[in-house]
Amino acid sequence: MTLLAKSLMVCESIQLLHSPLSVSLLSSLCHSLTCKFKPHSSLRVFSFSNNNHKLNSAGFSCAATSHVYDEIPLNGTEGSNSVGVDFLRLMEERGIRANLQTYLWLLEGCLNSGSLVDARKLHCRILKLGFNGELVMCDRLMETYISCDNFEGAVKVLDEMAVRSLSSWNKIIQALLARKLISQVLVMYHKMVMNNIDPNETTFAGILKACSYGDVGFDYVKQIHARIIGHGFDTAPLVCNLLIDLYSKKGYVDSARKVFDKLVLRDSVSWVAIISGLSQNGREEEAVMLFCQMHTSGISPTPYVFSSVLSACTKVELFNMGEQIHGLVFKGGFSSERYVCNALVTLYARSGNLISSEKVFSAMQNRDGVSYNSLISGLAQSGFGDRALKLYEKMQHDRLKPDCVTVASLLSACASVGALDKGKQLHSYAIKAGMSSDIIIEGSLLDLYVKCSDLHTAYDFFITTETENVVLWNVMLVAYGQLEDLSQSFEIYRQMLIEGIIPNEFTYPSILRTCTAVGQLDLGEQIHTQVIKTGFQLNVYACSVLIDMYAKIGKLDTALEILRRLKEEDVVSWTAMIAGYTQHDMFSEALQLFVEMENRGIKPDNIGFASAITACAGIKSLAWGKQIHARSCISGYSDDISIQNSLVSLYARCGSIQEAYLAFEKNDSKDNISWNALISGFAQSGYCEEALQVFSEMNRAGVKANLFTFGSTVSAAANLANVKQGTQFHAMIIKTGYSSETEVSNVLITLYAKCGRIDDAQREFSEMPEKNEVSWNAMITGYSQHGLGIEALNLFEQMKQLGLTPNHVTFVGVLSACSHVGLVDKGLAYFDSMSKEYGLIPHPEHYVCVVDLLSRAGLLNEAKEFIEKMPIKPDAIVWRTLLSSCTVHKNAEIGEYAAHHLLELEPEDSATYVLLSNLYAIAKKWDFRDQTRRLMREKGVKKEPGRSWIEINNSFHAFFVGDRLHPLADKIYDFLAHLNTRAAEFGYVQDCYYLLNEVEQEQRDPTTYIHSEKLAISFGLLSSTNSRRPIHVIKNLRVCNDCHNWINCKGGISVVKTSPALFIRGILIGDGESYSKISNVRDDVESRTTFNSLIHESKNCGVDDKMGGGSYKLWLLMRVSTPSTNVRQDPLRWVTPTYNKCFT
Structure with a gap:
């Protein structure tokens, strides 16, 4: 039997006692019952007690209940106080006059039940009885009207109060x-001020809470x-x-700190x-410093303080500090505190x-x-x-119901x-809950469907x-932006404006990213106007x-102008600008x-x-x-993969x-970017062989090459002039579906141009x-490097007609083309x-092109004046x-002038001494030549010996x-010797100036001093008599004039004519600065195209018949600059272990 049932039995026994004590006890019981149960319970007590006794008015309270007990059968509608009013009427019928306390308890019932009708009825009776002058009654009336959502009634009661x-x-x-009636709170505060009522601490506490909940401005807060x-x-x-x-929540952290x-x-x-407050406003470091100040001041942190400072440590730079604070938590004995x-x-998540x-x-x-939400979210x-x-x-097993944060995190997990x-099941649960x-x-549901590529459902x-x-x-x-579907993105944006949705600070970045991704920069600039x-x-x-974008x-x-206008120091904006420069x-x-x-912090x-x-x-x-x-690393990014990849590229x-x-x-998390960083880094630094080896390792590791991989590997093959490897890459590009990519085609153009395959x-x-x-720049440069200046300039004019704007790279190719064909004025x-x-x-390279343009034409004085007037x-x-042109044109005066300035800039560069020495040799100034050689020895400058592969x-x-170390040297x-004899028949005369300049005076015997490229070409002919591919020789130094003359003499090809094989095959020589392709072709374009196809593949029959007859002309088909760092630093790197015996 419950306490309530026992109490009712006591009441029933009390009505038989007919004593004032029983009446007082019954009144108190009625009050306690009204505080716990529905009004009907007190009415029931009244019904069996008032038959023989007049209870004092304290026993006739009627209040709403907050709980229902099965032991008490109740009638009526929950939340109504009509029983209380009926109770009051019954009291009046029995001649019992309700007092102040009775009405207070009755109003409390209305307050709890929210019955505005009953409250107004009671208010009328209170006015009739004159209780409205009592302060406690007025306060209760105001509270009752507010609980019934009748703010006007509450204000009216306040206005009618005498005091x-x-x-x-x-x-x-x-x-x-x-x-949470915030606006009404502020209205009442304003009226309070107008009535000259001085607020106290409680008043200001309430107003500050209202400002914290509501949308009030900084000026209003400052007034308060x-x-x-x-x-x-x-x-x-x-x-x-x-x-x-309050200041912290509104973002005014400086005011909060003051x-x-x-x-x-x-x-x-x-x-x-x-x-x-500091933590929530992005000033986590300051929050942690303040905690340290608190700790060193001897103030013991509470669990709530630890919770706040640990929340601040969720910033990346403060993770280590968070771990240290965890130690303080353990020492302080707060490890079991749930908030902490x-x-x-x-x-940690x-x-x-x-x-x-x-x-x-x-x-x-x-x-x-919260515990589960934190870990699930992490x-x-x-x-x-x-x-x-x-x-x-596990959370469900612990009988914890998920809230909105839980479901949102789980949806993110599903995404x-x-x-x-599983995400759809959570969607169903969210609907039911x-x-x-x-x-x-x-937002999480929409993100789920978007990331799972279910855009239709999304x-x-x-x-x-x-x-x-x-x-x-x-x-x-964002969804359509990730798909780079600009039309649909713009349609969403347009519909958004039509429906009156005001874009926020995240709307414009989404549409701008899409414009940048698809290259619609004109539209991006229009969106900028809307911004x-x-x-x-x-x-x-x-x-x-x-x-x-910019x-x-x-x-x-x-882009820099936008950055400078920003008032807020934002790391993302600065990083975007730095990345743009890079x-x-x-x-x-x-x-x-x-x-x-x-420096800006x-x-x-x-x-x-x-x-x-x-x-x-x-x-x-x-x-x-x-x-x-x-x-x-100090900032906590030691394991970041982007930094690790950049570090690989740096080295x-x-x-x-x-x-x-x-x-x-x-790097334990290697991806395509990691491999590409190593490959491109080697390729760009001239270590092209290593780049190709890394590519092979990448294939063996099962990592698929992407667009950037092929760009780097093809560039490496181009720098090596390795057309065989390059064509293999081209085949792989076609198989992997990248052949239509513009970036890949651009490097392929460069590859074939550098390898002499201009067609x-x-x-x-x-x-x-x-x-x-x-693309246009690559082709223009290719034509220029092949000496096809007219074609390069025609292509440049086509480029301008199409509305494309030339850049610095374009003009390097154009100026070089003019230099090759001698178009000085143009x-x-x-x-x-x-x-x-x-x-x-x-840029400096453009000035170099102009100097080369003037010097090639023999305008050495003009070139000198141009250099002197450079800005x-x-x-x-x-x-x-x-200096190089002075050597060609035998101008020792200007050559010495150029050499003087060159030695001031690079006193240890052997090439300068060699060029000047060659100039003196050509001018037959052997004494000056010997002085130059002595100067080299005194300064410890050594000329690199010529080598060919x-x-x-x-x-x-x-x-x-x-x-003479090669096994087949004899x-x-x-x-x-046979080739030299045949070459002499076609007019070749040995140029002793270059040869005698190579050795000391006592060693000058031109019959025994033979350049390495002649040996390489001879060995190539001996070893591949049945091949029709060009003889391909690589040299670490520039090919001298004598070797050029050995191959080409008086408009014909002397060495080529000595051998039918060379007559068809041609010679491709790559020296330290350029490649030269020498072949025998007809003057007309058709025969040139035919010859190129023959020299490339040599698969057609009847080659001798096609090439026979007609006049012949030397075509210098390729002259390109290639990195020679590998060859100059360590030429033996190129030799495979199998042929190391050739050097023993």
Whole structure:
């Protein structure tokens, strides 16, 4: 039998006792029953007790109940107080007059039940009885009207009060605040001020809470703060704590910090408020420093303080500090506190340390929904969706119901692992649980369907939601942006504007990213206009994407201008600008901006560090790159894959092969980008053989090559002039489906041009579905390098007619073309048009081209004057170009002038001494020549000996100057003597100036001193008599005039004519700076095309018949610059182990 049933039995016995004590006891019991049960219970007590007794009015209270007990049969409708009114009427019928306390209890019943009708009836009776003058009655009436959502009635009661005390104002403010009626709270506060009622601490506490809940501006908060100071409550801990919390929530952290610093009596709430406020506003480091100040001051942190500071440590740079604070938590004995443990679980989960996160979670004794949500969210964000879903099963086993945060995290987990079916089950649960309309759930559901590529369901779900939610519109924009579907993205954006949805700071970045991805930059600039019109021109999210867009299209000045206008220091915007400079090879500018960013106190993120290291790789500054890498490790990015990839590229491009391999091997998460970084780094630093070896290792590792892989490997093959390897890559490109990619076609054009197959380059260019500026530049440069200047210039004019704007690379090819064909005036006009027509500031390489243009034409004085008038300081290449031409044109005076400036810039470069020595030899100034040689010896400068390599049957053979170490040396020299005899018949005369310049005076015997390329060509003929492929020789130094004359004499091909094989095959010589292809062809284009096809493949029959007859002309088909670092540094690297015996 329950206590209630026993009490009722006592009441029934009391009615037989007929004593005042029984009446008093019954009244008290009635009051207690009305506080716990429905009004009908007190009515039941009254019905059996009032037959014989007149109870005092305290026994006739009628209040609503909050719980139902099965033992008491109740009638009537729950939530109604009509029984209380009937009860009052029954009292009056019995002649019992209700007093003040009776009406207070009756109003309490209306307050709890929310019965406005009964409240008004009681109010009328109160007015008739004159109880409205009582302060306690007025307060209860106001509370009752507020509970019935009748704010006007409450205000009317307040206005009609004869004496309105501060307590009354505070009570109505607190009642309104309890029901989150924020605007009404502020109205009452305003009326209170107008009535000259001085607020107290309780009043300001309520107003500050209302401001915290509501949407009030900074000026209004400052007014409240001023009044707090005016009334002397600026040192009250309760008020100050609420002020700190209010300023923090509104984003005015500096004001919050000022209040905290002035607060003398700080309690744990004060520390929690300021630490959490700083953390929530992106000032996590300051929050942690404040915690350290608290700790060193001897103030013992509470669990809530630990929870707040651990939340601040979820920032990447503070993960280590969070681990140290975990130690303080353990020492303080708070390891079992649920709030602290939840913060630790979140900390470790966000830092990616899931082992520690799960360890803390497992040790918790009282897990709640927040505990599970923290770990589930961390697992989902780290890509462990399966584990997150398993943890949800454990949560269900613990009988904890998921809330909106749980479901949203689980949906993210499903999206990360593609568990669409499980996600749909969660969708059904959200609908049944009434969560489907939650804004976070809607966004997560839409994200699920988008990431699982179910756009049809995503769109159907989108149109069924509240379309006023701008977040969902943004998700759809992102979805179509990821598919690079600009038309659908723009349609969503247009429909969004039609329906009156106001874009926010995340809308414009989504559509701008899509414009950038698909190359619709004109539309991107139009969207930029909308950004300005809607007032988001200074928004960090929009600006960061705008900077990225303009940087990618090369409008770096516009991007920098946007960055400079930003008032907020945003790491993403600065990083986008640095990356833009890096992408356009402006490495020095990128590093300057990186330094400026750090000086401004902006801490770089992983992308910023990676871009800076890439810039160091671009300028080959290994020391600076290592320093930046060290700072990235200190910042907690030691394991970041983007930084590791950039580090690999740094070492590779700086020529540190072993360190590059070590950095590559340390990367436990190698992906395509990691392999590409190593391959491209080697290729760009001249280690092309290593690049191709890494590509082979990549294939053996089962990693699929992508677009960037083929770009680097084909470039490496092009730099080696390895057409065989290049064509193999071309075949792989076709098989993998990249043949239609513009970037791949561009490197293939360069490959074939560098390998002498200009027709194949032209064919690849013509068959390209889409051409960009790089495509045209590659073809123009190819024509120029082949001496086809007219074709190069015609292509340049076609490029301009199509509306394409030439850039710096274009003009290098154009000026070089003019130089090859001797179009001096036209070349100078093109150079002048760079700045006047296209706004391009000439780079050093353009000045080199002009010097070469003038020098080749014999205008050495003009070239000298041009150099002297250059707006920039001439570099070594400019002077070397002039010196080389002086050697050709035998101008010792200007040559000495050029050599003097060149030696000032590069006093240790042997090439300068060799060129000057050759010049003196040609001019027969042997004394000056000998002085130059002595100067070389005195300074320790050594001329690199000439060496040549030739590939026979997939193996390389090397030859030195006058080399007799080869196993077939006797046969080679005999055959070479035969070739020399035949060459003399065609007019070849040995040029002794170059030969005698190579050796000391006592060794000058031209009959025994033979250059290495002659030996290589002779060996090639002996070893491949049945082949029709060109003789391909690689040399570490420039081919001298004598060797050129040996092959070409008086318009004919002397050595080629000595051998029918060479007559068909031709010779391809690659020296330290260029490749030259020498073949015998007819003058007309048709015969030239026919000959090219023969010399490339040699598969057609009747070659001798096709080539026979007619006049012949020497065609210099290719003359291109290629990196010779490998050959110059270590030529033996090219020789396979099988043929090392050739050097013993």
